[in-house]
Amino acid sequence: MHHDKIDTDALVIGGGIAGLQAALDLADQGFRVLIVEKQPSIGGKMIGLSKVFPTLDCCSCICTPRMAEAEHHPNIAIMTYTEVRHVRREGDRFIADLVKKPRYVDEDKCTGCRLCEYACNTELPHEFEGDLGVRKAIYVPFSNAVPQVALLDLENCILCGRCEKVCPVGAIDFLQQPQETVVRAGTVVVATGYETIRTDFKKEYGQGRLPNVLGALQVERLLAPHGPYGRVLRPSDGKVPDSIAYVQCAGSRDRSAGVSYCSRVCCMYAIKQAMLLCGTLPLADITIYYMDIRAFGKGFEQFYQNAKAMGIEFVKAKVASITEDQQQNPIVRIEVIEEDGRVEQRQHDMAVLSLGLVPGWDPREVGLAAPAPDGFIRCTQPMIAPCRTPDEGVFVAGCAAGPKDIPDSIIEAGAAAMEAAAYLHEHTHVAGKETTTTCMK
Amino acid sequence: MSTRVHPELHRDIARFGGDDITKCMNCGNCTAVCSLAGDGAVFPRKTIRYMQLGLKDKLLASPEPWLCYYCGECSDTCPRDANPAETMMAMRRWLTAEYDHSGRGRRLYTSEKAVVTTILKAAFIPLALLLALHAVTGFQRIVTDRVELNTFAPVMWVWAVVLLHFAFLGYHLMMNALHMIQHIMKPEDPEAKVPWAAYLLELKSLAIHFITQKRWRECGEEHDGQWLTHLLLVSGYVIMLVLVVGMLGWFQTDNIYPVYHPQRWLGYYATLVLIYASAAMLIGRFRKRTQVHRFSRPTDWLFPSFILVGAITGILVHAFRYAGWPWPTYGMYLIHVMAMVAMLDSEVGIGKWAHMIYRPLAIYLMNVKKRTQNQAVPEAGALPTN
Numbered sequence: 001m002h003h004d005k006i007d008t009d010a011l012v013i014g015g016g017i018a019g020l021q022a023a024l025d026l027a028d029q030g031f032r033v034l035i036v037e038k039q040p041s042i043g044g045k046m047i048g049l050s051k052v053f054p055t056l057d058c059c060s061c062i063c064t065p066r067m068a069e070a071e072h073h074p075n076i077a078i079m080t081y082t083e084v085r086h087v088r089r090e091g092d093r094f095i096a097d098l099v100k101k102p103r104y105v106d107e108d109k110c111t112g113c114r115l116c117e118y119a120c121n122t123e124l125p126h127e128f129e130g131d132l133g134v135r136k137a138i139y140v141p142f143s144n145a146v147p148q149v150a151l152l153d154l155e156n157c158i159l160c161g162r163c164e165k166v167c168p169v170g171a172i173d174f175l176q177q178p179q180e181t182v183v184r185a186g187t188v189v190v191a192t193g194y195e196t197i198r199t200d201f202k203k204e205y206g207q208g209r210l211p212n213v214l215g216a217l218q219v220e221r222l223l224a225p226h227g228p229y230g231r232v233l234r235p236s237d238g239k240v241p242d243s244i245a246y247v248q249c250a251g252s253r254d255r256s257a258g259v260s261y262c263s264r265v266c267c268m269y270a271i272k273q274a275m276l277l278c279g280t281l282p283l284a285d286i287t288i289y290y291m292d293i294r295a296f297g298k299g300f301e302q303f304y305q306n307a308k309a310m311g312i313e314f315v316k317a318k319v320a321s322i323t324e325d326q327q328q329n330p331i332v333r334i335e336v337i338e339e340d341g342r343v344e345q346r347q348h349d350m351a352v353l354s355l356g357l358v359p360g361w362d363p364r365e366v367g368l369a370a371p372a373p374d375g376f377i378r379c380t381q382p383m384i385a386p387c388r389t390p391d392e393g394v395f396v397a398g399c400a401a402g403p404k405d406i407p408d409s410i411i412e413a414g415a416a417a418m419e420a421a422a423y424l425h426e427h428t429h430v431a432g433k434e435t436t437t438t439c440m441k
Numbered sequence: 442m443s444t445r446v447h448p449e450l451h452r453d454i455a456r457f458g459g460d461d462i463t464k465c466m467n468c469g470n471c472t473a474v475c476s477l478a479g480d481g482a483v484f485p486r487k488t489i490r491y492m493q494l495g496l497k498d499k500l501l502a503s504p505e506p507w508l509c510y511y512c513g514e515c516s517d518t519c520p521r522d523a524n525p526a527e528t529m530m531a532m533r534r535w536l537t538a539e540y541d542h543s544g545r546g547r548r549l550y551t552s553e554k555a556v557v558t559t560i561l562k563a564a565f566i567p568l569a570l571l572l573a574l575h576a577v578t579g580f581q582r583i584v585t586d587r588v589e590l591n592t593f594a595p596v597m598w599v600w601a602v603v604l605l606h607f608a609f610l611g612y613h614l615m616m617n618a619l620h621m622i623q624h625i626m627k628p629e630d631p632e633a634k635v636p637w638a639a640y641l642l643e644l645k646s647l648a649i650h651f652i653t654q655k656r657w658r659e660c661g662e663e664h665d666g667q668w669l670t671h672l673l674l675v676s677g678y679v680i681m682l683v684l685v686v687g688m689l690g691w692f693q694t695d696n697i698y699p700v701y702h703p704q705r706w707l708g709y710y711a712t713l714v715l716i717y718a719s720a721a722m723l724i725g726r727f728r729k730r731t732q733v734h735r736f737s738r739p740t741d742w743l744f745p746s747f748i749l750v751g752a753i754t755g756i757l758v759h760a761f762r763y764a765g766w767p768w769p770t771y772g773m774y775l776i777h778v779m780a781m782v783a784m785l786d787s788e789v790g791i792g793k794w795a796h797m798i799y800r801p802l803a804i805y806l807m808n809v810k811k812r813t814q815n816q817a818v819p820e821a822g823a824l825p826t827n
Contacts, residue, residue, distance in 0.1 A: 202518070204474065204518060249520065253520055254520040255519070255520060255521060255522040256517060256518045256519060256520060256522070257520075291466065291468045291520075316469075317468070317469050317473065318468035318469055318470040318473070318520060319470075319473070320469075320470050320471075320472075320473030320474035320518065321473070321474060333473045333474070334469065334473045335469035335470075335472035335473045335478075335483065335486060337467065337468075337469045337486075340483075341469075341472065341483045341486070341487050342479070342483060343472060343473055343475075343478050343479040343483060
């Protein structure tokens with residue numbers, strides 16, 4: 001096993017939009033930055049989204065340039081498909097143990113030509129497409145992945161060797177091993193993001209077994225221009241849905257699901273998706289079942305009013321249960337609160353769970369301080385230094401600290417970068433100017 | 442019609458149990474998850490809303506709390522952990538206390554001291570009566586060389602006291618039921634009249650629901666066991682009630698009948714099911730594994746405990762007489778009677794006896810109302826339900 005050693009100013013854990021922004025803001029000041037991303041590509045959750053609210057800008061068009069910028073920045077090094085095992089403090093420096101998982105493809109040789117992917121005949125559900133599309137056992141994670149390097153899923157590979165034969169540069173390496181790296185860094189920025197709550201969090205919602213009940217991130221893929229079907233279809237039978245239900249607060253503000261907080265983004269992403277669906281399927285009826293619409297951000301209220309004006313139906317009700325009929329049409333059961341309080345079972349062609357945001361990572365796993373009671377990274381001084389964590393010199397940005405939307409994540413990433421830079425100036429003597437030449441690749 | 446708001450209502454009901462009802466944000470999950478809600482009766486949210494708004498009159502006129510059998514699904518899924526099921530239970534206790542104009546119900550539900558003194562006072566009555574009887578006869582009547590219970594407690598005297606006690610309790614119960622009917626049937630529109638025929642035609646449903654509590658089964662198959670246990674308890678309880686109140690002269694006898702005689706096997710059946718069902722209920726409350734058993738108030742422990750004590754002491758009286766031990770028989774008989782009188786006295790105003798009347802009555806009154814409405818507006822049943 002290799003043991004590499006890397007010396008850097010800042011270690012950024014997580015290569016989503018918050019991590020990229022923090023890394024770029026630090027790198028632009030002349031600090032050397034290492035981004036560690038556990039997925040095979042940077043870009044995080046944002047690169048999988050269709051459009052952003054409330055401006056309806058294209059997500060890829062915002063996120064891809066940031067990814068490319070980070071990739072080509074002279075002060076930024078990126079390690080993908082790499083996990084942080086342990087972080088400890090040694091004097092003024094942090095020592096982090098990283099493990100790079102084997103891709104079974106030589107990253108330096110691979111050109112991303114995808115010949116291996118075309119040759120492979122093993123088909124598997126595509127995680128990036130929310131398991132809706134199909135990928136091969138060897139594949140480039142998605143079309144605008146950074147780096148454009150293939151990845152071999154050895155667990156599902158039948159070892160037929162076709163990819164090895166067609167690879168023009170001989171990059172396939174079935175014998176690759178996990179690779180350990182030790183990083184010395186002056187500061188750490190945690191930008192580990194979030195996960196959506198699992199669709200089986202509530203037995204009343206079909207436990208993730210109803211094919212036409214989708215999670216919101218799956219619908220983002222359906223709506224994305226390069227999504228799994230290239231259009232909006234429902235998964236069970238490929239029917240174009242005429243009636244779509246949005247189930248709000250599915251796994252947020254719900255103590256029975258163990259999530260008492262509001263996930264902040266679900267109201268707006270549901271409204272955004274509903275609007276996009278109105279554009280894609282002009283004849284479809286879209287109903288949003290909500291407890292409260294929380295349209296608190298800049299331009300959000302107008303966005304909500306526009307959605308209502310577009311004919312999207314908003315029904316105040318907490319959906320109690322989702323079942324299905326013989327055609328696998330989801331049936332939601334609600335109390336019609338705003339009328340006579342009767343109980344109704346409404347049938348739709350497709351239902352979307354506006355899944356709440358839960359922490360994706362526990363800092364205790366790597367030896368950092370315990371998170372806040374909600375599971376997100378604890379912020380010790382939310383009023384005066386919002387990015388500061390209980391570990392001195394470790395800063396937090398984006399959804400790792402709690403659910404928030406993309407603009408807020410980017411602002412927080414900038415703040416974290418600023419605090420980290422100040423910390424570096426104070427605690428280490430690697431002032432920005434002398435480090436501009438050190439670029440590790 | 443004017444509505445008077447009682448802002449203290451939810452705090453008053455909180456004294457009868459339930460969670461902090463200001464937690465509820467009226468999302469409607471509880472109503473939508475309830476398998477009994479619908480068909481004109483939507484709960485729990487509606488009644489909880491009445492509580493929050495302080496609409497005391499509306500709540501007093503609501504049959505809904507009695508339609509809930511506490512499956513606990515609303516509490517399991519409540520996004521706010523507001524425990525709607527236990528709140529419905531608290532409402533039932535509060536309604537019981539409100540319909541009971543004597544104030545006994547409220548005292549028993551809200552004061553543990555009142556429960557203890559009521560039990561002690563009631564248990565003292567049979568003791569005092571027996572002592573008085575034997576004091577008058579100079580303690581000469583009691584046969585001690587063999588078991589002759591009727592010399593210790595002459596059955597006709599006991600029967601007379603039992604009947605008097607039951608007349609008193611029955612009157613109490615009927616008055617409470619009447620108050621419930623008055624509240625629920627109070628017309629919102631003074632012109633609207635409920636025809637007597639509707640009351641008569643629905644009597645059958647009253648009887649069916651009184652005996653079977655069959656609406657409970659709509660809570661879902663997983664609660665059938667609970668329903669069956671309850672039905673067993675009711676069967677044993679009713680048999681014992683009939684034997685003691687209606688046929689004591691025949692039931693309390695010094696003859697030892699053969700085993701196939703109804704006096705014996707009816708008694709055995711009732712004893713067995715009462716012991717089984719009350720023990721199951723006590724164990725459930727002890728373990729707190731199901732929603733219905735998570736929150737137990739002193740009054741909830743009372744009834745199954747008394748049933749268990751009553752059944753065990755009752756069968757011991759029988760066993761001791763069979764063994765031919767006079768003093769243990771007499772002593773156990775006295776304990777048995779004291780316990781049962783205490784149970785009846787403390788339970789009739791509240792809880793178990795009350796719901797025996799209120800639950801079927803609520804369903805009955807709802808059906809009467811529905812029948813009246815359907816006659817007035819024939820299309821009412823054909824509302825689109827999507």
